[in-house]
Amino acid sequence: MLAQTAPLPAQTESDTYATVPTVVSAGDARGDFERDGYLALPGAIPAERNAVLRAELDDYVQVWRTTKQRPNALDYPAMRALALWPEMLDRVRSLFGTTFSMHHLHADRHDPGCVGVHWHQDYEQLPQTNRVYPMVHVFYYLSGLDGTIGDLLVVPRSHRAVIERNALSLFGTNALPGEKVFDHLAPGSAVLAHSALWHARRAKPGGSGGRYFIDVSYCGHGTRWPLNRDWLDRLNLANERREADPEHAWIFDTSCYFDPALYRERMTRCNIGSLATLLPETR
Numbered sequence: 152m153l154a155q156t157a158p159l160p161a162q163t164e165s166d167t168y169a170t171v172p173t174v175v176s177a178g179d180a181r182g183d184f185e186r187d188g189y190l191a192l193p194g195a196i197p198a199e200r201n202a203v204l205r206a207e208l209d210d211y212v213q214v215w216r217t218t219k220q221r222p223n224a225l226d227y228p229a230m231r232a233l234a235l236w237p238e239m240l241d242r243v244r245s246l247f248g249t250t251f252s253m254h255h256l257h258a259d260r261h262d263p264g265c266v267g268v269h270w271h272q273d274y275e276q277l278p279q280t281n282r283v284y285p286m287v288h289v290f291y292y293l294s295g296l297d298g299t300i301g302d303l304l305v306v307p308r309s310h311r312a313v314i315e316r317n318a319l320s321l322f323g324t325n326a327l328p329g330e331k332v333f334d335h336l337a338p339g340s341a342v343l344a345h346s347a348l349w350h351a352r353r354a355k356p357g358g359s360g361g362r363y364f365i366d367v368s369y370c371g372h373g374t375r376w377p378l379n380r381d382w383l384d385r386l387n388l389a390n391e392r393r394e395a396d397p398e399h400a401w402i403f404d405t406s407c408y409f410d411p412a413l414y415r416e417r418m419t420r421c422n423i424g425s426l427a428t429l430l431p432e433t434r
């Protein structure tokens with residue numbers, strides 16, 4: 152069983168807007184993460200919990216493929232518990248040095264022959280201009296990685312570059328200079344990746360049984376992040392149901408998000424020339 156964690160203190164408005172995460176390293180893990188943009192945690196999920204998650208993911212995938220509708224992962228108890236896993240939340244908190252909310256949870260089983268995912272980064276920002284606030288994706292490989300079906304690729308230290316999410320698509324999943332290939336990870340491993348880290352999934356032949364994959368992402372407080380309506384609704388729903396576990400109110404707090412659909416047109420209209428010249432004077 153996962154241990155319970157203490158709730159974070161309630162945020163005040165001044166906390167929310169004053170907290171800019173420090174880039175000073177406080178311990179090896181944080182230093183490594185800040186330098187390289189990722190941390191690998193081999194075999195992080197205990198075997199028993201991992202088996203429950205795998206069974207749940209099989210069910211989730213079957214419902215999704217049968218109904219052609221992606222179910223709400225937060226309705227599945229083990230996946231919901233994974234998003235709220237106290238040890239992982241503590242780790243994210245220590246890496247961020249600030250409070251945060253969950254952004255989304257995606258889950259899928261990649262069966263043999265599954266296609267790859269081209270190079271990209273997943274940092275949520277409209278438009279992409281800086282990397283001041285932290286966002287992380289926790290990639291869980293329930294069945295591990297063994298060089299079949301799909302390898303995870305990352306370019307260490309690429310998370311500081313400011314680049315549109317799909318700007319790297321022209322490279323497909325070809326090798327990039329300095330890339331690191333994850334093709335050997337124990338079942339239940341996690342890779343914590345700064346969301347701006349360049350990464351890809353390179354399709355590989357062979358394999359059996361499927362590549363069980365869950366990613367959960369978290370956004371640091373102090374700014375507002377884009378989140379599509381669908382996931383805003385899911386988090387709000389989870390928040391409404393939190394009587395069952397009131398200590399998790401903060402993780403489903405959506406006040407740090409905005410629906411990008413409501414801003415895209417406005418952004419397109421004013422995103423001309425150098426945006427800096429359109430900003431009000433600040434000191």
Ligand SMILES: O=C(O)CCC(=O)C(=O)O
Pocket residue numbers: 257268273290301302303350351352364366
């Ligand atoms: O399948 C993987 O290992 C990574 C997939 C990915 O890039 C993502 O879900 O954002």
Ligand SMILES: [Fe+2]
Pocket residue numbers: 271272273350
């Ligand atoms: Fe990604």
